[in-house]
Amino acid sequence: MSLPKTPITTETRRQAGRYSLPPFFFASVSLWFGLATLSQAQTIHFRDITSQAGIHFIHNNGAFGKKWLPETMGPGCAFIDYDNDGYPDILLINGEDFPGHPHGGATTLKLYRNNHDGTFTDVTHRAGLAVPIYGFGVAIGDYDNDGFDDIFISALGQSHLFHNNGNGTFTDVTKSAGMWGPTEFSTGAAWVDYDRDGKLDLVVANYVQWTEQGDLYCTIDGAHKSYCTPESYKGASLRLWHNLGNGKFEDATRQAGLGDPTSKSLGIAIVDYNDDGWPDILVANDTQPNKLYLNKRDGTFEDRGVPAGIGFSEDGVARAGMGVDAADYDHSGHASVLITNFANQMVSLYHNEGNGLFVDEAPQSEIGRATLVTLGFGCFFFDYDNDGWPDIFVADGHIENEIERVQKRVSYAEPPHLFHNSGGGKFTEVTDQMGRTFAVPKVARGAAYGDIDNDGFLDILLTTNAGPAYLFHNEGGTNRSLRIKLIGTKSNRDGIGAVVHLKAGNDKQWKMLRSGSSYLSQSELMLTFGLATHPAADEIEVYWPSGQQDRLSNVNAGQTITVQEGKGIVSSRAYGHLNAKAEYAKK
Numbered sequence: 001m002s003l004p005k006t007p008i009t010t011e012t013r014r015q016a017g018r019y020s021l022p023p024f025f026f027a028s029v030s031l032w033f034g035l036a037t038l039s040q041a042q043t044i045h046f047r048d049i050t051s052q053a054g055i056h057f058i059h060n061n062g063a064f065g066k067k068w069l070p071e072t073m074g075p076g077c078a079f080i081d082y083d084n085d086g087y088p089d090i091l092l093i094n095g096e097d098f099p100g101h102p103h104g105g106a107t108t109l110k111l112y113r114n115n116h117d118g119t120f121t122d123v124t125h126r127a128g129l130a131v132p133i134y135g136f137g138v139a140i141g142d143y144d145n146d147g148f149d150d151i152f153i154s155a156l157g158q159s160h161l162f163h164n165n166g167n168g169t170f171t172d173v174t175k176s177a178g179m180w181g182p183t184e185f186s187t188g189a190a191w192v193d194y195d196r197d198g199k200l201d202l203v204v205a206n207y208v209q210w211t212e213q214g215d216l217y218c219t220i221d222g223a224h225k226s227y228c229t230p231e232s233y234k235g236a237s238l239r240l241w242h243n244l245g246n247g248k249f250e251d252a253t254r255q256a257g258l259g260d261p262t263s264k265s266l267g268i269a270i271v272d273y274n275d276d277g278w279p280d281i282l283v284a285n286d287t288q289p290n291k292l293y294l295n296k297r298d299g300t301f302e303d304r305g306v307p308a309g310i311g312f313s314e315d316g317v318a319r320a321g322m323g324v325d326a327a328d329y330d331h332s333g334h335a336s337v338l339i340t341n342f343a344n345q346m347v348s349l350y351h352n353e354g355n356g357l358f359v360d361e362a363p364q365s366e367i368g369r370a371t372l373v374t375l376g377f378g379c380f381f382f383d384y385d386n387d388g389w390p391d392i393f394v395a396d397g398h399i400e401n402e403i404e405r406v407q408k409r410v411s412y413a414e415p416p417h418l419f420h421n422s423g424g425g426k427f428t429e430v431t432d433q434m435g436r437t438f439a440v441p442k443v444a445r446g447a448a449y450g451d452i453d454n455d456g457f458l459d460i461l462l463t464t465n466a467g468p469a470y471l472f473h474n475e476g477g478t479n480r481s482l483r484i485k486l487i488g489t490k491s492n493r494d495g496i497g498a499v500v501h502l503k504a505g506n507d508k509q510w511k512m513l514r515s516g517s518s519y520l521s522q523s524e525l526m527l528t529f530g531l532a533t534h535p536a537a538d539e540i541e542v543y544w545p546s547g548q549q550d551r552l553s554n555v556n557a558g559q560t561i562t563v564q565e566g567k568g569i570v571s572s573r574a575y576g577h578l579n580a581k582a583e584y585a586k587k
Contacts, residue, residue: 076520190516340376378447
């Protein structure tokens, strides 16, 4: 049976003494619910299918013994349905050798086409993406609303925009789009229609001002060079590209109020933290205060990070923020924030109080204790067991390969963290139950999720620094789910920024479709709602960026539906159906 989970907000827990029953009663009930639902979660495991899927990839960070800062950063990864066949394809970002220091030979990013049978084919050259780039991050979005998703690659030096031609190939349009020129240390990126004009704009994080000539000598043991912290270098501003239409962009950074040269930014997530229907920008900064840019609805933003409570740790320290994501993990109706940090700093889990303030719940939770000594990069909320409650995944790995010599509790390769959401704001780590390869220590960086075989359960894509990529298939689950693909008309074609509310029985949940998040990575542009044992969604409401609202009722679980703005459901496909192209042709 489906167990009810009553949302218990931070305020409810703080006011527990107002109830006639003692607080330990509510804690006991929450624990019982958590253990009962965890028994379902324990049947699930993530199987490593990388090799059998045909994913053969090794990241090249260009390292040649000098320990230059960029070597520690990448790479990111993405799920992208570039050919619109209904199955997510895989994009892996790569670096290259530094000029004058040949090491591993020519390397480029990799695009793998989904063959619909659990395998993938390398189509990088055929797609026109075999372009040498010292790449870091990726953001996926249909910037020209032609129905095919485009690719932005952030890089050391010149970042690149690739236009999807709709025939399986891409064209580098960086120059013609007006984005050529800035040579920066660009990291996270996200597409967002910040002015709600129906065209996707692009926000790009920049890290520090580093050059080969300006590389500094740092050491952690007094005898050998180590990688410098970002504190050794000057910061850099975000960059906001405003979409003018006709394939053109303008740099709107300063006029939007985002020109802050002190930032050292890595992860970017789009979140409507004050619930006004306008997208705000959340930025994880490394050794600088995190930023939360409030959208003022007039094309400008105002930083609210510090007054909102996410700029610093509880003790007033600007931590080393890496990856970032946002979701309503406790069904409070508001989006809370997850940020990964450096070793000995623990992950941040900022609960949205609903009044413009956030409170870090990690120090009082298993999440904080479990992540204290690990170094987190990629991270996201996702409902891996489809019980309707967002769980948490964190990819871990240190930057210094000899860290064990000076910090005995810290290791270079580290296992990931998977936290099961037990309801009531409680999480339990279940990493060791997910499979041997899944829990093996790795030097992980990017992480994304997507349903590679349309079975209704979310799979995980993971990259490592100077190592292989991993594809983990989600197996053993029995809960139901419903997947929703959006097509905007007045809004941007992908429906990025749309908010979907769903009700099944007494369970209510909502999600925003977003580009970006995690660390340098992009999860699939599809919303998956876990329904536990409910056979259908009783009500679905879609709030589009244009202001349009669409309402659906009695939608069966076990299928992917396509919802078009103003029309409702225009196609559907039951899980496991291989002829996705025929169904999606109805779009």
